[in-house]
Amino acid sequence: xxxxxxxxxxxxxxxxxxxxxxxxxxxxxxxxxxxxxxxxxxxxxxxxxxxxxxxxxxxxxxxxxxxxxxxxxxxxxxxxxxxxxxxxxxxxxxxxxxxxxxxxxxxxxxxxxxxxxxxxxxxxxxxxxxxxxxxxxxxxxxxxxxxxxxxxxxxxxxxxxxxxxxxxxxxxxxxxxxxxxxxxxxxxxxxxxxxxxxxxxxxxxxxxxxxxx
Amino acid sequence: xxxxxxxxxxxxxxxxxxxxxxxxxxxxxxxxxxxxxxxxxxxxxxxxxxxxxxxxxxxxxxxxxxxxxxxxxxxxxxxxxxxxxxxxxxxxxxxxxxxxxxxxxxxxxxxxxxxxxxxxxxxxxxxxxxxxxxxxxxxxxxxxxxxxxxxxxxxxxxxxxxxxxxxxxxxxxxxxxxxxxxxxxxxxxxxxxxxxxxxxxxxxxxxxxxxxx
DNA sequence: ACCTGAACACCGTTCAAGT
DNA sequence: ACCTGAACACCGTTCAAGT
Numbered sequence: 001x002x003x004x005x006x007x008x009x010x011x012x013x014x015x016x017x018x019x020x021x022x023x024x025x026x027x028x029x030x031x032x033x034x035x036x037x038x039x040x041x042x043x044x045x046x047x048x049x050x051x052x053x054x055x056x057x058x059x060x061x062x063x064x065x066x067x068x069x070x071x072x073x074x075x076x077x078x079x080x081x082x083x084x085x086x087x088x089x090x091x092x093x094x095x096x097x098x099x100x101x102x103x104x105x106x107x108x109x110x111x112x113x114x115x116x117x118x119x120x121x122x123x124x125x126x127x128x129x130x131x132x133x134x135x136x137x138x139x140x141x142x143x144x145x146x147x148x149x150x151x152x153x154x155x156x157x158x159x160x161x162x163x164x165x166x167x168x169x170x171x172x173x174x175x176x177x178x179x180x181x182x183x184x185x186x187x188x189x190x191x192x193x194x195x196x197x198x199x200x201x202x203x204x205x206x207x208x209x210x211x212x213x
Numbered sequence: 214x215x216x217x218x219x220x221x222x223x224x225x226x227x228x229x230x231x232x233x234x235x236x237x238x239x240x241x242x243x244x245x246x247x248x249x250x251x252x253x254x255x256x257x258x259x260x261x262x263x264x265x266x267x268x269x270x271x272x273x274x275x276x277x278x279x280x281x282x283x284x285x286x287x288x289x290x291x292x293x294x295x296x297x298x299x300x301x302x303x304x305x306x307x308x309x310x311x312x313x314x315x316x317x318x319x320x321x322x323x324x325x326x327x328x329x330x331x332x333x334x335x336x337x338x339x340x341x342x343x344x345x346x347x348x349x350x351x352x353x354x355x356x357x358x359x360x361x362x363x364x365x366x367x368x369x370x371x372x373x374x375x376x377x378x379x380x381x382x383x384x385x386x387x388x389x390x391x392x393x394x395x396x397x398x399x400x401x402x403x404x405x406x407x408x409x410x411x412x413x414x415x416x417x418x419x420x421x422x423x424x425x426x
Numbered sequence: 427a428c429c430t431g432a433a434c435a436c437c438g439t440t441c442a443a444g445t
Numbered sequence: 446a447c448c449t450g451a452a453c454a455c456c457g458t459t460c461a462a463g464t
Contacts, residue, residue, distance in 0.1 A: 002428085003428080003429080025455085025456065025457080026456080026457060026458085027455080027456070027457080035429075035430090036429070036430050036431075036432095037457080037458085038429075038430070038431085038432090038458080038459075038460080039428075039429050039430075041457095041458070041459080042427085042428060042429070043428095046457080046458080047457065047458090100355075103359075104358065104359070104362045107359070107362075107363060107366075107372075128387065131384045131387045131388060132387075132388070132391065134356075134359075134384075134388075135352055135356065135387075135388035135391065135392070137355075138351060138352050138354075138355025138356050138359070138388075139348055139351050139352050139355070141351075141355060142313075142350070142351025142352070142354060142355050143347075143348065143351050145317065146316075146317070146320070146347075146351070149317050149320075150320060153320075159320075171344045171347075174341065174344045174345075174348075175344060175345070175347075175348035175351075177395070178345065178348065178392060178395035178396045179348070179391060179392050179395050180395065181394070181395035181398050182390070182391035182392050182393065182394035182395030182396070182398075183391045183395070185394050185395075185398075215447085216447080216448080238436085238437065238438080239437080239438060239439085240436080240437070240438080248448075248449090249448070249449050249450075249451095250438080250439085251439080251440075251441080251448075251449070251450085251451090252447075252448050252449075254438095254439070254440080255446085255447060255448070256447095259438080259439080260438065260439090
């Protein structure tokens, strides 16, 4: 059967579901497809490219947001959007990590991020809604990634399972709700930057590429 | 000069500051120390172990929280704690990513996480304060990681620099403040779990380790 | 157009053997 | 106790050459 981009992504998803991100090497993927590693590079630019495709497919399972005359709705919609994203991420092993890496490499707006922005409280300016959606995305990815690696550590017998999944879900929702409440009150309490002696020791000198000896 | 654990961490920090996480391989580190790669494993258990040490050192530069008779204080303290953590992370290239990875591998409580918990609004239960501190940590690590990779993409000429650092800082603070506001109102609006048809397609089958053919 | 074979320049980790 | 030398089992990517 002829190799194709879609076929490659399918096989990669299978590896991801069964064994996780650590097992997803280009060489192992090629072996699973019965092909030489170099063959993959005809259909896919790089591994980073592949990870972006995988991230899109993982998030594609989230229910489409029915755009009601472009109006931003109440808090419950945003909460549901966050839960839908979490469901999509947890359906694949290391799903949150894959999406995190893909988003870091390709910082374009992820589809559910747009949905999040559109469901945020309507008292925010567009810029604030974008900041809020990004912030919530960071929380979701971080929280779910922690859940998943924790779960894998337990399966590996390294950590003890002290918490039920209901408990984990409650913690997740607690964070989402807290954040959404805060965003709802954002307009009344504007963000004034106070003392920032903390600024700009960030510009670290960049020398050459790669240190040798 | 005799090799030591501290010496290794020093050299690793130097590589990190100058060239970032991608250049921090055990082999490159050994070369910089004028030693064979295997020698490192006498002083350090693994690369993961080393990353945890690095994460601790990166965060060690945050000002110590002067514990005032154990009382949780107001929102300004938590906001300052978040800013201090951001400053520490941005002082090292890929600092946020290093701490993220280390925290994923070794999910023990990071020092500043404790400080965050102690500075959260006092209306929360201890469990809620822990959830809140975790959530805020996820936001901080995600946001700063995005800042840093974005900055590196700009230095590499891949992306355009459309935003000033003040703008970035404002966005960061916006997220922190929103979250803290939401936590402040957490007790009055308890987190009730509504419909969760989303639960538990998370248990993905685990077969053997490593797929072959 | 699509894939193989083979190479290039790397990884983390282990471990007998040396000192 | 501490380190070398050398190996093991991998990586991502490229590219002439084949079909």
